[in-house]
Amino acid sequence: MTIEVLLVDDHPVVRSGLRAVLDGRGTLTIIGEAGTGEEAIVLAEHLRPDVVLCDLRLGRGIDGIATTAALRALEPAPAVLILTTFDRDAEILGAIEAGAAGYLLKDVAPEVIIEAIESAAAGKMFLAPDLNARMIQTMRKPLPRLTDREIEVLNLLATGATNKEIARTLFVTEATVKSHLVHIFTKLDVDSRSRAVHVARETGLI
Amino acid sequence: MTIEVLLVDDHPVVRSGLRAVLDGRGTLTIIGEAGTGEEAIVLAEHLRPDVVLCDLRLGRGIDGIATTAALRALEPAPAVLILTTFDRDAEILGAIEAGAAGYLLKDVAPEVIIEAIESAAAGKMFLAPDLNARMIQTMRKPLPRLTDREIEVLNLLATGATNKEIARTLFVTEATVKSHLVHIFTKLDVDSRSRAVHVARETGLI
């Protein structure tokens, strides 16, 4: 009774690497590969893998989080392990919320990946060791909930737009933009547009 | 007479993938793997590869550009192919300046990598097709040359630091910081700290 695994990554090289590292290692079998989230969903429906190993960033098309959500909605739902290069907090949370069973950085040793897959297949959570501390911290101080409008303003802010420009773009007055900024600053606990952009980037908000 | 290739990437999985995809393909042989730039330099000295396939981001330690420079200083110098996930302009230029024979994105097909290695071994340049347009454009309007000090200021700027904080950090007065900022703004052709950070990010300056 081997664990059947589906690989999802937009880089052929990485897929080959994972296959080389994982396939045939005792309890694991790679039963398929997908280069996009859409492809992964179709394949998962047909192949019914036990575990899907999915990159968070999938180039064009839907991202890893959306893919995870779609996969978890299948019957029966495969366990989804997120494997990626980055450790952006918001994305980790997003993946977990979407039903991922774990989160791994790509620079871990192959054994760790195998271990994670086995955990996932057994229905357990698995988080990369170096992520736990950060996770807990992020959990402890949950990401502030920004409104859609605030996110919009934040994104313009990140392009270096002035209040006037933001106002013009959103068809509101500068005063309104300032209000939004005050709210954003309060939620992010900062006191300048630059720093707002910085923490927004750090937390993966943008 | 096969082409001897040394792999340099901080992700074991990617190394395995490259090996799986490249090794034994007729004219190529993988003769070694390194997980850091330092390791790559030592290995290259002993193994004398024809081509080094090197990731631009190598986690801890020296980066791909520094590694490239060191490798090109060897006698005889291997051809260096940069292989990476990102297409940040400044880094491409940096790699080329450091003597790289080419630049590939990781999401290309294995055949392209082989082709690139063969080009490199033959002493030719190889640039990923989708990069050329961007390259030319970057060449045409060369990235402004920022001094070390200006880069320092720019990085602090990107963290959202105020002039006062930058001044404290660099042990200079606020007036000096402003001077640096003015220079940075002029070179980047912007007129606010936020936008400076934005274009610096866009051009890969930081």
Add this chain to the structure above:
DNA sequence: GTGCGCATCCATCAAATGGTGGACGCGAGG
């Protein structure tokens, strides 16, 4: 229906920022 959160708007004031135009010493290269 009465809150409550959201988006919108307003005015005023203090602080930070950016623009201008300088000045000096120092080290590398012509």
Add this chain to the structure above:
DNA sequence: CCTCGCGTCCACCATTTGATGGATGCGCAC
């Protein structure tokens, strides 16, 4: 030797930004 780029510093002033403390309408949930 002497210029040039760099890092450092200064002053003055216009603009932008952020802080404060409001107000209105709207939709949704209790």
